[in-house]
Amino acid sequence: xxxxxxxxxxxxxxxxxxxxxxxxxxxxxxxxxxxxxxxxxxxxxxxxxxxxxxxxxxxxxxxxxxxxxxxxxxxxxxxxxxxxxxxxxxxxxxxxxxxxxxxxxxxxxxxxxxxxxxxxxxxxxxxxxxxxxxxxxxxxxxxxxxxxxxxxxxxxxxxxxxxxxxxxxxxxxxxxxxxxxxxxxxxxxxxxxxxxxxxxxxxxxxxxxxxxxxxxxxxxxxxxxxxxxxxxxxxxxxxxxxxxxxxxxxxxxxxxxxxxxxxxxxxxxxxxxxxxxxxxxxxxxxxxxxxxxxxxxxxxxxxxxxxxxxxxxxxxxxxxxxxxxxxxxxxxxxxxxxxxxxxxxxxxxxxxxxxxxxxxxxxxxxxxxxxx
Amino acid sequence: xxxxxxxxxxxxxxxxxxxxxxxxxxxxxxxxxxxxxxxxxxxxxxxxxxxxxxxxxxxxxxxxxxxxxxxxxxxxxxxxxxxxxxxxxxxxxxxxxxxxxxxxxxxxxxxxxxxxxxxxxxxxxxxxxxxxxxxxxxxxxxxxxxxxxxxxxxxxxxxxxxxxxxxxxxxxxxxxxxxxxxxxxxxxxxxxxxx
Numbered sequence: 275x276x277x278x279x280x281x282x283x284x285x286x287x288x289x290x291x292x293x294x295x296x297x298x299x300x301x302x303x304x305x306x307x308x309x310x311x312x313x314x315x316x317x318x319x320x321x322x323x324x325x326x327x328x329x330x331x332x333x334x335x336x337x338x339x340x341x342x343x344x345x346x347x348x349x350x351x352x353x354x355x356x357x358x359x360x361x362x363x364x365x366x367x368x369x370x371x372x373x374x375x376x377x378x379x380x381x382x383x384x385x386x387x388x389x390x391x392x393x394x395x396x397x398x399x400x401x402x403x404x405x406x407x408x409x410x411x412x413x414x415x416x417x418x419x420x421x422x423x424x425x426x427x428x429x430x431x432x433x434x435x436x437x438x439x440x441x442x443x444x445x446x447x448x449x450x451x452x453x454x455x456x457x458x459x460x461x462x463x464x465x466x467x468x469x470x471x472x473x474x475x476x477x478x479x480x481x482x483x484x485x486x487x488x489x490x491x492x493x494x495x496x497x498x499x500x501x502x503x504x505x506x507x508x509x510x511x512x513x514x515x516x517x518x519x520x521x522x523x524x525x526x527x528x529x530x531x532x533x534x535x536x537x538x539x540x541x542x543x544x545x546x547x548x549x550x551x552x553x554x555x556x557x558x559x560x561x562x563x564x565x566x567x568x569x570x571x572x573x574x575x576x577x578x579x580x581x582x583x584x585x586x587x588x589x590x591x592x593x594x595x596x597x598x599x600x601x602x603x604x605x606x607x608x609x610x611x612x613x614x615x616x617x618x619x620x621x622x623x624x625x626x627x628x629x630x631x632x633x634x635x636x637x638x639x640x641x642x643x644x645x646x
Numbered sequence: 647x648x649x650x651x652x653x654x655x656x657x658x659x660x661x662x663x664x665x666x667x668x669x670x671x672x673x674x675x676x677x678x679x680x681x682x683x684x685x686x687x688x689x690x691x692x693x694x695x696x697x698x699x700x701x702x703x704x705x706x707x708x709x710x711x712x713x714x715x716x717x718x719x720x721x722x723x724x725x726x727x728x729x730x731x732x733x734x735x736x737x738x739x740x741x742x743x744x745x746x747x748x749x750x751x752x753x754x755x756x757x758x759x760x761x762x763x764x765x766x767x768x769x770x771x772x773x774x775x776x777x778x779x780x781x782x783x784x785x786x787x788x789x790x791x792x793x794x795x796x797x798x799x800x801x802x803x804x805x806x807x808x809x810x811x812x813x814x815x816x817x818x819x820x821x822x823x824x825x826x827x828x829x830x831x832x833x834x835x836x837x838x839x840x841x
Contacts, residue, residue: 282803283778286770289694291687295704299690300682302708307678307715363755529764537758559768563761594772598763632836 351380355395368409371398373428381412396428400538414468416449424538425458437465442540525551525558532567541575552588562593566602573609583609600626604635611642619643667724670715678715685728686711689735696739696797698782699765700758706742710735729811736794736812743790760786780835788827795820796827 353362353370354377362370372378376395382388390397392413401409401420409420413429416436424442429435438447440458447464448455458464523531532547548568552561569585572578586609589602603626610619620643627636661669661680669677689710693703714727714734721730749755762782766775781800785793791813798809810820 283774283781283801284691284695284803286767286774286778287691287695287765287801288767289691291690295690296683296686299686299704299707299711300679302704303682303711303715304675304679306708306712307675363749369756526764529761533761533764537756559766560763563763593763 353378353380368402369400371400373397392427392429394429394431394433396426398424398426400424402539415451416447416466416468417452419446419448434469435465435467437463439463442538442543522554523550525555525560525564528554529560529564532564536567536571541571545571545576548585562589563598565589565592566598569602569605569609573605573612579609579613583613600630600633600635603629604633604639607639607642616643616645662725663727664724667718667721667727671718681715681727682711685731688728689731692732692735692802693739694765695801696736696794697742698760698762698785698797700760702742706735706739709742710738713738733812733814736798737814740790740794740813743793747790780831784827784831784834788830791815792823792827795823796831799824800831 353360353372355372355374360372362372370378370390373396376397377393378395378397379391379393380388381391387408387410389409390411392411397411399409399411399420401424411418411420411427413427413436414433416438418425418427418438425438425440425445428437430437438445438458440462445458446455447458449466456464528547528551532544532551535541535547536544545568548564548571551558551564552568555561565585566589569582569589572585573582583606586602586606590599590606593599603622607619607622607626610616610622623639623643626633626639630636633639661677663681663684666677666681666684670681686707689707690703693706693710697703697706710731714731721727746755750757760782762779765782766778770778778801781796785796788796794813795809798804798812799806804812806817806820806824809815809824810817813820815823
């Protein structure tokens with residue numbers, strides 16, 4: 275077993291211990307400490323909890339034995355938050371984030387559909403696309419149907435207004451028992467006054483910000499036809515020249531953004547984030563990784579082989595000591611082969627094999643660049 | 647290496663850990679906050695390094711402090727708060743990793759791949775960056791206890807006895823887990839070739 279390094283590597287690990295982060299964690303700690311029971315009361319609570327769990331187990335066992343087929347774990351579940359928000363991952367990779375003081379019922383969970391009913395509060399949904407599966411959230415008669423997207427639904431505490439925000443993808447909103455409906459695209463916000471759903475046209479507005487950080491669109495004017503009330507962000511008035519400019523995003527932020535988009539299946543969005551990182555922060559330590567990820571996306575997802583070659587060349591040059599360099603060099607050989615650039619392919623193949631003679635891709639790389 | 651717990655604040659004029667622990671046991675919020683402020687950065691940094699940059703390091707730090715503050719009455723030597731808190735972070739991290747693996751296996755949680763390059767400081771020398779990359783590329787494939795032991799050994803630079811104390815394991819168990827992790831690390835390093 276090797277000895278630990280004389281100087282720990284820990285000081286070379288990038289960690290964020292900013293004052294803002296320290297304060298944020300403390301606010302969570304202090305809030306929970308205020309609610310935490312003292313030592314004696316904790317035992318009382320544990321006893322009560324054990325009794326309650328036993329009762330639930332007995333009732334559950336009785337119900338299951340009386341049913342021919344048990345539903346999935348999520349069937350008819352009730353998700354409720356008190357003072358804290360809660361995130362729930364579903365078995366298909368989708369994710370629900372319940373804001374504090376929210377009650378959400380799972381009213382249906384079948385292989386082809388999942389239906390949620392928002393009793394109060396707010397739920398943000400990041401839905402993994404699955405062909406043939408429908409996902410919907412209802413709130414006081416307003417139903418939001420989804421086809422692979424990220425969106426939020428909020429029912430105001432007085433139950434007099436429903437707000438919908440779409441961050442990615444497309445949703446269909448229906449209300450008045452399906453008599454009215456409209457589609458909302460990414461960046462749009464929509465709300466309805468439930469006290470006067472007919473008299474007041476539901477409002478939809480773009481929520482995306484323009485590059486100067488000003489709101490891209492003002493709320494649309496009321497209209498008898500809800501679909502006419504959507505503002506087109508492209509037609510929004512330009513921001514005032516004196517509007518304060520936002521600081522450009524940092525390399526870490528852009529890399530996180532790109533990685534999140536990539537994991538969510540948004541290849542184009544991820545590629546934009548990585549490209550922006552390479553443009554704004556070409557000398558940052560993360561630029562090599564961004565170039566590699568960009569190359570992989572362009573090659574595997576976006577069908578842009580010349581773009582992939584350019585990005586992979588950058589990755590190899592920018593990060594000579596990186597762990598992903600071997601993969602980048604192997605992919606570069608493959609990309610040249612796909613582009614039919616056989617001379618460059620052979621040259622890249624020699625470079626890979628001389629750097630990694632026993633590498634994991636050596637046998638596949640050796641077979642590349644065949645032909646005349 | 648693990649630094650020795652400070653008996654006083656840096657100025658030498660502040661309350662000792664022992665004094666703060668005694669006040670915090672009486673649920674004095676100011677004492678809890680003083681202990682938090684003294685050790686928050688250590689706990690956050692250790693959490694991030696053990697969880698390999700996953701975005702739940704804040705949750706781990708929060709859980710560790712809440713656990714510590716609600717069980718201060720079990721701390722026999724109030725002056726040893728620092729080492730005790732580190733041990734709580736390490737064991738809470740192991741539990742969290744075990745739970746995450748289980749949820750992932752049951753399909754209730756999406757696996758979050760580790761991105762080693764986001765964790766390495768841009769100023770890190772090349773040889774250190776390579777070693778860190780090898781360690782963090784491997785840990786997500788290791789069982790949680792081996793993951794934690796390897797990070798404590800390779801990244802934190804701790805001695806075997808210190809690791810055993812923090813993980814509340816026997817020295818033999820730590821040696822066994824580290825031997826297994828180090829063997830896999832050696833194989834992964836050889837496969838990748840010398841860069």
